[in-house]
Amino acid sequence: MVMERLSGLDASFLYLETPEQLMHVCSVMVMDKSTVPGGYSFATFRATLDERVRRVPQFTRRVRRVPLDLGHPVWVKDEHFAIDHHLHRMALPAPAGHAELMEMCGHLAGLPMDRGRPLWEMNVIEGYRGEDGEEKLVVFTKMHHATVDGASGANLISYLCSLEPDAPPLATDEIPMDGRSPGSLELFGRGIVSTLSRPLSIPKMLSPTLGLITETVSRAQHGTAMAPPLTAPRTSFNGTITGHRTIAVGDMDLEDVKAVRRATGATVNDIVLSIAGGALRDYLLERDELPDSSLLATVPVSVRGESKRDEGANKVSALFTRLGTDIADPLERLTAMTEANKHAKDHHNAISADTLQDWAEFAAPRTFGLAVRAYAGLRLADRHPVVHNLVISNVPGPPIPLYFMGARMDGMYPLGPVFHGAGVNITVLSNNGVVHVGVIACEDSMRSPEKLVAHFPEELGRLKEQVAPAG
Incomplete structure (x- = not known):
């Protein structure tokens, strides 16, 4: 190479x-x-x-x-x-x-x-x-x-x-x-x-970008648009972060998730997001800080199969989704999540797979870096409307045991980055019949993430109990 x-x-x-x-x-x-x-x-x-x-x-x-x-x-x-x-x-x-x-x-x-x-x-x-x-x-x-x-x-x-x-x-x-x-x-x-050739690519990017705006306006009028950013309620983990991290991990039974899927027709991703919504609801209720409106998550989406670009390690896009933290009933939350995610996926699929990558080419190294440092230094994340509350990723893993240097992998808990304004990241990965949950947070935003992780299997259990008669 x-x-x-x-x-x-x-x-x-x-x-x-x-x-x-x-x-x-x-x-x-x-x-x-x-x-x-x-x-x-x-x-x-x-x-x-x-x-x-x-x-x-x-x-x-x-x-x-x-x-x-x-x-x-x-x-x-x-x-x-x-x-x-x-x-x-x-x-x-x-x-x-x-x-x-x-x-x-x-x-x-x-x-x-x-x-x-x-x-x-x-x-x-x-x-x-x-x-x-x-x-x-x-x-x-x-x-x-x-x-x-x-x-x-x-x-x-x-x-x-x-x-x-x-x-x-x-x-x-x-x-x-x-x-x-x-x-x-x-x-x-x-x-x-x-640098000199970069402006030449602007014209070919304008058409799909304008098309995206038109599509978004039309979907918003018909109620089929994905949830918009900057509409999230503020919580204790939405502000300027520090460099200190806390971590917690936990497990759920993949067969229980599949049982809910068979009974409801929801996708595994819908179920994972609904469980995360329920766990966050319980965590915030315990702290007496549950917002009246639902939390908003950014969900990374791989576009590796649709992208026309060969270069680059990252081939991702993202969609925004409400987690139903304002809905107490687990099955009702999953039903709402499934419908909302269908609209969000349709909206996302209408966007070119390379849109984010194309516009990222215009990120100027020095200007971008200075802007990020100024944003943090001025603590702007504490002042403007919350873009999103957190990032949640669902990663499919191997259905069979893996061995790392000969040692059997009993648990693999992925952990993504946290951002100013969104001090918690949840990543879920399935591995050999187990769903591994990894939570990483800014320590000042969430000092005890294990309290959040503990609610994941509890929420899955409640959801399974509700659908058991139909399963």
Whole structure:
């Protein structure tokens, strides 16, 4: 792979980053190390990981800025790549349980990554004992959003995971990468060409954009538009964030979710969003701060199958949806959610898959970065109407067990970034019959996310009870 320019959308995640608004995605992987052939040792883990990541450019490339920020940065091969810059070993103090693990993961999530090196880290955490009393191997991962979205992140994991403890990884092909590092003059020239040619793309973008506006107005008149941003009620987690993070994880039974799906005809995504709405409702009721109107969530949507653009790691769009936190009855909430999501999906499908990526090309590195810092410094998120309350992602995972370096994956809890104005992120992933729930929050916005996570299985149980007679 020759030197590669970041797409505007990928680069935007770099520009959006501040010491408080960190743009990496994380995961907590809890594994049974007794399945490792020959037994687990950190030395073997390190050697195997080093061998596998060197085959994949995404693990061994770093960001290089264009002189004077005339264009988006480029990916170049890291000539000084060393696994010890990215893999760290640590241990929890004994006796170590779930609370201690979450505290350590929250601390790690709040640490920025070194942009002078490839933008990923793995922290091997030893000494954690699960609910069964057995010691588990935990790996806390961080990858910058400029490098991956949900789908591309899953592809990278396939180079590290296998279907059997002693089997080769799911992806074994080696991706070549040209070691040539471009000179500053070449980057400067490319930046000038990119800057001068960028306005030429405006005319072809105006037509679909104007069409989107017309479509939105028409749908709003007929009541079939997705929920608009800037209409969310304010809660305790909607304001300016700090760099400190809290984390909580939990599980739900996938078969229970499927039972609700069979009984109601709702999609898994509808059910997950409805459960999240119920859990948030209960959490806010406990704090005596439930708004009269429903919370509004941003839901990332993959457009990888529809996008016409080849470049870039991130191929995503987003839709807005109300979570029904103003509806007490779980089944009534799901019914309303299913109808609203149908309109939101239809509205979203009327938008070009590449619209967000096309407009992101106009993100000016210096201007964008200064604007984000000014926004945070002036605490504007505390003053203007709330754009959205939080981000919720639903990621389909493997229906069968996976093995990471030979260790069986018992839990994989993904965690997305949080933003000024939306200090909580919920990500749900299905894995081998279990639905894993990961919540990450700004510590000042939500000090005890475990109280929110605890309501997810409770809400699913209430929903299943209501539909059981029809199931």
